[in-house]
Amino acid sequence: MFKTVNRICCFLLLLLPIATITLAQEEEAKQQINQAVFNKVEYHFNLQETDSIYALASAKFKQSLSAEAFRTVMEQQLYPLGRIQSAELIGYEKNAGTYKLNFISAPQQLVLGLDSANNIETFLFQPYKQSLPAQTDPAVPANTAASGLDRFVDSVALGYSRKGNTHALAIGIISNGKTHSYFYGETEEENKQLPDENTLFEIGSITKTFTATLLAYFAQQELLNLDDPITKYLPDSLAGNPSLQQITLKQLANHTSGLPRLPANLERMAATHPGNPYEGYTRAHLYAFLKTYEADMAPDSIYAYSNLGYGILGDILSTVSGKPYAELVREIIGTPLELKNTTAQPDTTQQYLAKGYNEKGTETPHWTFDEPMTAVGSLKSTVSDLLRYTRAHFKLPETPLENALALTREFTFFTPPDTDIGLAWQMNLIGGSLTYRHSGETGGSSSFVAFSPDRRVAIVVLSNTAEPVSPTAAAILDYILNMP
Structure with missing residues (x-):
């Protein structure tokens, strides 16, 4: 018995080197x-x-x-x-x-x-x-988790951060009931300081989704009707212009008004200070342009993105309420949703706004807006606030604000080949899920927000460089919505 066991042990010992060599060869072959x-x-x-x-x-x-x-x-x-x-x-x-x-x-x-x-x-x-090295490279992400989502986000985000002209990048995601945050780069050139969930960025035209929400809220409160002609709310000096009489509030909000992207007198002013194109453009300038405006196309005939349209819309909302645009955003949207860092005018003693950099990576001033153009793109916000804002769209509407949010998601116009338009929001099917999105840009920032209420998925991407983040954000969104 013992001899048999000893023979087996010796045989196994003789096989051990052979097995080790075989495993090594297999690993080398792989x-x-x-x-x-x-x-x-x-x-x-x-x-x-x-x-x-x-x-x-x-x-x-x-x-x-x-x-x-x-x-x-x-x-x-x-x-x-x-x-x-x-x-x-x-x-x-x-x-x-x-x-x-x-x-x-x-x-x-x-x-x-x-x-x-x-x-x-x-x-x-x-x-x-x-x-x-991780301790000195500002492009190294703050997150360290290694899930498939994390690896994919890191891959595309680091590609953006390595372009050479970019600075801070902040990404927030809601997926599978969890919130994920990713931060890259530096908030100011060579300060080695990552952004965080409370770092403010200019969000540019994402401001328009807030403006559209205010319009929907006013409609829910029967302070106005979406199909009202805009001349109902403009001064008598403008109401007689036939080119304005056929435009409705809804057409301002879904970019089918036929109005140009910008008023000609703003473009002339902006040429003198291109780094801050809206600076000094007031209600008097807007009304001067509208008084002699002649339409090139009929309203509701084509989707044509118009910042001018949202300037007029912001002016009307302020006229109806008797309050400045920034105050309306704070009272109607910001306070109920606890958006503590979403504002047109940050308190620099309490809030940190990342510096802005143009498409070449050179520091550039933040844009300033006078009434009525504040409704076009004046807001600053954070990853944390915008995720909270998108999460509010997941809820079945019960409150007046939630009903207004739902109204912004209703179909109003189709633009080929595959995009529906709500009030401000663009809508597409991605991975079989209806998804709402909007992007924004200023001279020193780029931003993107999208969400799918059915999937409870949302993404926010903010950069303090005028290098578009939409391709990065779209790739991440597509990845999430196509995950099994």
């Missing part, structure tokens, strides 16, 4: 396959053959990220890095290789993971860690 797949990726990347890279992906990868979203990430975030000059494998673990990619601008690293069929399951671009 690594070689990983490198072979990477070589294909590198080849297709340098030729910008997106479909060929996507064809190497696993079914699981494709289920979590559509071809359209993948193409957006590649074209908007990764191809701008340039050609891969050279590459080397710097680590291999758990079926994933980490490759250092040398670009002309700065090195990156790619984590490439394969499934059992040797199809791509992980495709994650990151800053090259040795050249970008």
